[in-house]
Amino acid sequence: MSGTFVGMPAFPAAAREAVGDATLRANLRHATHTIRDKRARAVAELDDWAALREAGRRIKDHTLRHLDTYLVQLEESVTAAGGTVHWAADADEANAIVTELVRATGEREVVKVKSMATQEIGLNEALEEAGIRAYETDLAELIVQLGKDRPSHILVPAIHRNRGEIGAIFRREMAGWGRPAPEGLTDSPAELAEAARLHLREKFLRAKVGISGANFMVAETGTLVVLESEGNGRMCLTLPETLISVVGIEKVVPTWRDLEVFLQTLPRSSTAERMNPYTSTWTGTTDGDGPKTFHLVLLDNGRTDTLADEVGRQALRCIRCSACLNVCPVYERAGGHAYGSVYPGPIGAILSPQLRGMGSEIDRSLPFASSLCGACYEVCPVAIDIPEVLVHLRERVAEGGEVVRNGARITVRPAKGHAAERAAMRAAAWAFRRPGVLRTGQRLASGTRRLHPRRLPGPGRAWSASRELPEVPRESFRDWWQRTQGGPAEGSTK
Amino acid sequence: MRVALFLTCVNDTLYPGTGRAVVKLLTRLGVEVDFPMAQTCCGQAHYNTGYRHGAEPLARHYAEVFGGYEAIVTPSGSCAAMVRELYPRLGARAAAEGRGGELARVLAPVVPKTYELTEFLVDVLGVVDVGAYYPHRVTYHPTCHGLRSLGLGDRPRRLLEAVRGLELVELPGAEECCGFGGTFAVKNPDVSAAMGLDKVRNAESTGAERLCAADNSCLMHLGGTMSRLRTGIEPVHLAEILAGTAADTGGDIEEAGV
Numbered sequence: 001m002s003g004t005f006v007g008m009p010a011f012p013a014a015a016r017e018a019v020g021d022a023t024l025r026a027n028l029r030h031a032t033h034t035i036r037d038k039r040a041r042a043v044a045e046l047d048d049w050a051a052l053r054e055a056g057r058r059i060k061d062h063t064l065r066h067l068d069t070y071l072v073q074l075e076e077s078v079t080a081a082g083g084t085v086h087w088a089a090d091a092d093e094a095n096a097i098v099t100e101l102v103r104a105t106g107e108r109e110v111v112k113v114k115s116m117a118t119q120e121i122g123l124n125e126a127l128e129e130a131g132i133r134a135y136e137t138d139l140a141e142l143i144v145q146l147g148k149d150r151p152s153h154i155l156v157p158a159i160h161r162n163r164g165e166i167g168a169i170f171r172r173e174m175a176g177w178g179r180p181a182p183e184g185l186t187d188s189p190a191e192l193a194e195a196a197r198l199h200l201r202e203k204f205l206r207a208k209v210g211i212s213g214a215n216f217m218v219a220e221t222g223t224l225v226v227l228e229s230e231g232n233g234r235m236c237l238t239l240p241e242t243l244i245s246v247v248g249i250e251k252v253v254p255t256w257r258d259l260e261v262f263l264q265t266l267p268r269s270s271t272a273e274r275m276n277p278y279t280s281t282w283t284g285t286t287d288g289d290g291p292k293t294f295h296l297v298l299l300d301n302g303r304t305d306t307l308a309d310e311v312g313r314q315a316l317r318c319i320r321c322s323a324c325l326n327v328c329p330v331y332e333r334a335g336g337h338a339y340g341s342v343y344p345g346p347i348g349a350i351l352s353p354q355l356r357g358m359g360s361e362i363d364r365s366l367p368f369a370s371s372l373c374g375a376c377y378e379v380c381p382v383a384i385d386i387p388e389v390l391v392h393l394r395e396r397v398a399e400g401g402e403v404v405r406n407g408a409r410i411t412v413r414p415a416k417g418h419a420a421e422r423a424a425m426r427a428a429a430w431a432f433r434r435p436g437v438l439r440t441g442q443r444l445a446s447g448t449r450r451l452h453p454r455r456l457p458g459p460g461r462a463w464s465a466s467r468e469l470p471e472v473p474r475e476s477f478r479d480w481w482q483r484t485q486g487g488p489a490e491g492s493t494k
Numbered sequence: 495m496r497v498a499l500f501l502t503c504v505n506d507t508l509y510p511g512t513g514r515a516v517v518k519l520l521t522r523l524g525v526e527v528d529f530p531m532a533q534t535c536c537g538q539a540h541y542n543t544g545y546r547h548g549a550e551p552l553a554r555h556y557a558e559v560f561g562g563y564e565a566i567v568t569p570s571g572s573c574a575a576m577v578r579e580l581y582p583r584l585g586a587r588a589a590a591e592g593r594g595g596e597l598a599r600v601l602a603p604v605v606p607k608t609y610e611l612t613e614f615l616v617d618v619l620g621v622v623d624v625g626a627y628y629p630h631r632v633t634y635h636p637t638c639h640g641l642r643s644l645g646l647g648d649r650p651r652r653l654l655e656a657v658r659g660l661e662l663v664e665l666p667g668a669e670e671c672c673g674f675g676g677t678f679a680v681k682n683p684d685v686s687a688a689m690g691l692d693k694v695r696n697a698e699s700t701g702a703e704r705l706c707a708a709d710n711s712c713l714m715h716l717g718g719t720m721s722r723l724r725t726g727i728e729p730v731h732l733a734e735i736l737a738g739t740a741a742d743t744g745g746d747i748e749e750a751g752v
Contacts, residue, residue, distance in 0.1 A: 016684040025688075310590060329671045333688045369682060371675025371689070372542060374642035388583070394544030425540055429548040432503065432534040433555050442507050462680040466687035467718030470508045477501055477510035481529045486517045 010365035015334035038272035060317035077222025081284025095126035114138035115213030146173040152336025154322040210240035243291035265381035269321035302355035308404035324376035346376035367393035503535040515737035538576040571640030574610035629659035633702035674715035
């Protein structure tokens, strides 16, 4: 994935910083609660929401089950419609293909439609190394790019910024990238949007190469689909002479009819709109209309490996709506950057460790970055049971096991940092099979209750830094039961 | 009707008052309650922390201890969800690992017979008014497993609304997680504490004297936060409210010596 995230600290450490940042907390709380409430209203309008959700789940599962068939069909359709299909096994391959394609046009700059796949592979950085400048044209991506920042949300990458911060970034940075911010630009949303419009327009009109991702690819016709709100995508998809789309292989759907489901569930889940303002579809090339050359780069980058995992593969159903981020209490407090990936929040916590493998601290910590409250699963429009996958990935960290990496089945060892926990869990499991041992432990705790410290040292501080410890009662329930057989007690036994 | 009380390891060890309250409440409603002494732990902490294989013997132990009862009642939404939602998954995963259907068969009988307390009261016994008296201003936090895994819905609310003397006040942001999350509380202590603090501030804003939930592990986290902050709000398990009667002095089950 993107080089910008290499060397991220594990989630708890990164989250600690975010929790202490009052501005960030306020920005995130305001933004996530607003969109969360709007989504709930947009979804409640449809009385067949549960059926749509189930249909979406099934379409995706069916397609993933027969992914080889549909990808080959897609390649044939795109080729027949005048496009060229490239296959990229990983980020490096995809970046090399795109860089070469842009070089072949002789252009030194490209305009970009908002795309998660190109962020995942770090395309902008790769192009920059080759002397090609990529301009983000989505408003939020523009803010992130100008601010030399990292995205912190799938849909609203600059969610961590408020308008005061955005105004400052525009005034300071726009001149370095093209048309400067208008004189006397204030922090009013209308003025900020107009500044972005003016800044971007000259790029749209000049660009000869556009780069996009896609929300869906229709196998039967070879049609790509992008849903957006701002219209910048439509500009990038229609004005340039060459269009290059980098799309994850899991984005294919069999037929146009399947779009019927997702064009209802995606906007409502994502921006809480009944319908998104712009839905662009294109099928290969058409003489005299739009780009003359079209390339589709199909990206694997860990997806086939993920597909091999019976529990984890459901993460590939994701349509990148970000509803799970907006309801997640952990995301709301930790912020997107703590997840160390372009995919933050609950979906990121199950997607990143699967796509990247669990070789890094951050990827091993992500499955634990959840209280398993289940709010994400409840809102997911393709019914990804995120808590189930989180627990499954925790198991891989704690117990190790078989996984597929780069197409080969390998056995991973339990993570080193979990040795003490593993021993404690084993001891607890042993004791819990022996009620007598449990009782001895309870009596020991009760007998020494007056000696228990109020605050714990060492690792116990994780609890007692913010919370009192529960008081151990004089008598466990089982001792009380044995003494009284559940009869009326004599005096208090607290 | 003879039912088994699965109190849970946390309640047995730290919150015996909740167990005594369940016994008092169910006995008052004409239910014969047994507490099988061999019971220990459902395995939830093991499972949720990534030790699925470590949870298996505990699930087997649960099935062995409780298999013979008509119904198993537990005053814990998350432990009930462990049995009902995750025991079948333990069996399915074992089968997927090529170990056959034996584990699934062993666990199957206890799955449908395990009830969270409010389910047992409302669905099995068919009571909403349990004859309780509890003269306090109370706000209710629906815990995540109760709300989203078990789908307890308005059962706890209906039970609370029928309690005499009790003033139920709405908790803002009630459906948001309190931040406990088992080992999450210590693995991600900063986020956990921030979530707990927000929940406590919301409880404070209601002016309630008691914060009620149907799961003591969430209350351990919230109660620990509230006493650290000296909010003056007491955590109380739903069972302890429902067990109280006018005969108990002041209606406080602990002081009344249930």
